[in-house]
Amino acid sequence: MSDIYSKYETVIGLEVHAQLLTESKLFCSDSAAFGGAPNTHISAITMGHPGTLPRMNRKAAEYAIKLGLACHCDIEKDNYFARKNYFYPDLPKGYQISQHTAPICKNGYLTISTDAGTRTVKLNRIHLEEDAGKLLHDQDPQYSYVDLNRAGVPLVEIVSEPDLHSGDEAYAYLTEMRRLVRYLEVCDGNMEEGSMRCDANISVRLKGSTTLGTKVEVKNMNSIRSVKKAIEVEVKRQIDIIESGGTIIQETRSFDAATGSSFSMRSKEEANDYRYFPEPDLAPFHLSDEFIAQIKASLPALPEELIERYTMQYGLTEYDARVICDDKATAAYFEEVIKATSHYKAASNWVSGPVKSWLNEQGKDISQFPVSPALLAALIELVDAGKVSFSIASSRILPAMIAEPGDPLGIATRLNLLQDNNADNITPIIDEVLAKYPDKVAAFKGGKKGLMSLFVGEVMKLSKGKADPRLTNELLAERLKS
Known part of the structure; x- marks a missing residue:
């Protein structure tokens, strides 16, 4: 100006x-x-x-x-x-x-x-x-x-x-x-x-x-x-x-x-x-x-109060808290989710991420979302337990739950999406990836640590997304030391 x-x-x-x-x-x-x-x-x-x-x-x-x-x-x-x-x-x-x-x-x-x-x-x-x-x-x-x-x-x-x-x-x-x-x-x-x-x-x-x-x-x-x-x-x-x-x-x-x-x-x-x-x-x-006292007692929890609680008690950022509190129905849905899981940040990410994206694409509000808060919380617990990755949960399991609401563990089992956390199954895949990219392995050992994501991505691709990412990272780090 x-x-x-x-x-x-x-x-x-x-x-x-x-x-x-x-x-x-x-x-x-x-x-x-x-x-x-x-x-x-x-x-x-x-x-x-x-x-x-x-x-x-x-x-x-x-x-x-x-x-x-x-x-x-x-x-x-x-x-x-x-x-x-x-x-x-x-x-x-x-x-x-x-x-x-x-x-x-x-x-x-x-x-x-x-x-x-x-x-x-x-x-x-x-x-x-x-x-x-x-x-x-x-x-x-x-x-x-x-x-x-x-x-x-x-x-x-x-x-x-x-x-x-x-x-x-x-x-x-x-x-x-x-x-x-x-x-x-x-x-x-x-x-x-x-x-x-x-x-x-x-x-x-x-x-x-x-x-x-x-x-x-x-x-x-x-x-x-x-x-x-x-x-x-x-x-x-x-x-x-x-x-x-x-x-x-x-x-x-x-x-x-x-x-x-x-x-x-x-x-x-x-x-x-x-x-x-x-x-x-x-x-x-x-x-x-x-x-006046009766009316005051009937007031719902208001955005100011909820934002303060979500940031102070649940550790959300102010931005995340404001997104959740943007409308009353979304805040109410989130409240029900966190009654069934203590992973507050993950719950916030799911509600403001995959859930909101689906609602925007469909032109619907959260009252029309077919997955109940309890089932979404069960999916969050499944990811936290390392049984499925967030990527698989959001791209495969959530759409299946939307189409036909049901237990996420049952859906993951039926679709053969449960993560493999058996080192004996993942190690051969890691050896195959490292053998495929000898020049990248040399570059990694020379200091280009950012190549780790390439190796992890290739392992996930060959395992069809079933390899446990955390275990994959650990096994890769060990292999690349030698």
Whole structure:
């Protein structure tokens, strides 16, 4: 980066909207499921017809508290909703029911890891609100259509402090937040379907300055990668304007992922007047200590906790631990494997290696993997006992177990794959290999010790992979001394 850009510090705050995985909407029994024909998940309450009354979804509050506790937030015990008044075609009531001055979760933080290290990002709040509907602009050349299926679906809005300083940090933050909501099973985190959405408030200032620059909000980013790219594009745009003597205008911009550029949507010179006032049709609700304690007790082991345990207790590298904890189902599978074997590093290598490769090739997730954790652990034990090599286990035995799950020892025996650890059987093969390569033997004795792998490879080839590699190495070393 040139000196022009390195003079500046980037300041970013993210607003993440996550749709909660409740069966019904926030204030009525209409289905909150994704999809469905347009305007089929609606009722008089969703439409805000006169005489209808909203009723609070208890499960939505539970999910918000769950997320808040996982993010180390303070839980607000006395809550109420407010009306946020603004007009938009897909907002059927003409206002949105949201939390304003009393968010259900305050403060807190999220831990992220980048190439620069691990640090915490401060949160401002997590609050509950209902979603708006959706405008469809591609159904007709002359008209835009309105689909209200999404209207009223429960959301949490997760607002960070302006505590991020690069596109890489924003990428790490969103990746961690998505992983967290999936672990908690409060949101599916699918940005492509709109169930997790992000707006970025971006500003720049000279390094050393404590005054925030004029912020620009960037919207309409449908992937974590797009958020990172949009931030990088916007930071460059702002610095270029300042360096050319211009002034940053507070505005909302939209990001076009196809072109990698943004364009202005509207100016935000002054704050919008949403005319907030307490929602008159919903009573305030109080959260008891017992209710919060029950939710806290129900929290699963979270990535932070698992990574610490895997590195400190099981001796995995942080990288290996993070790969295992990338999603909850993989971590759960790994947990079951290590209940049946104490070879933790080998278990990690198998789950993140051959198992993950097969899943990627098949386009499946680990819940669809046909080999049970107990059988995979038995295969790991078979390799550790020296009865088969890792190569044979991964290339021959595991595929056989996938095709027809069964005991790996039985499969290895049936396919005649058990390693030969009888020195009387391996020694003649070693003599044959050394006789075949007299020049290589001389070179090895002359100091080219790397040739050992050639000799081992040839022995394995002639033995059809059945020679015990460890015994082969020992016998070769003895033969090559003479």
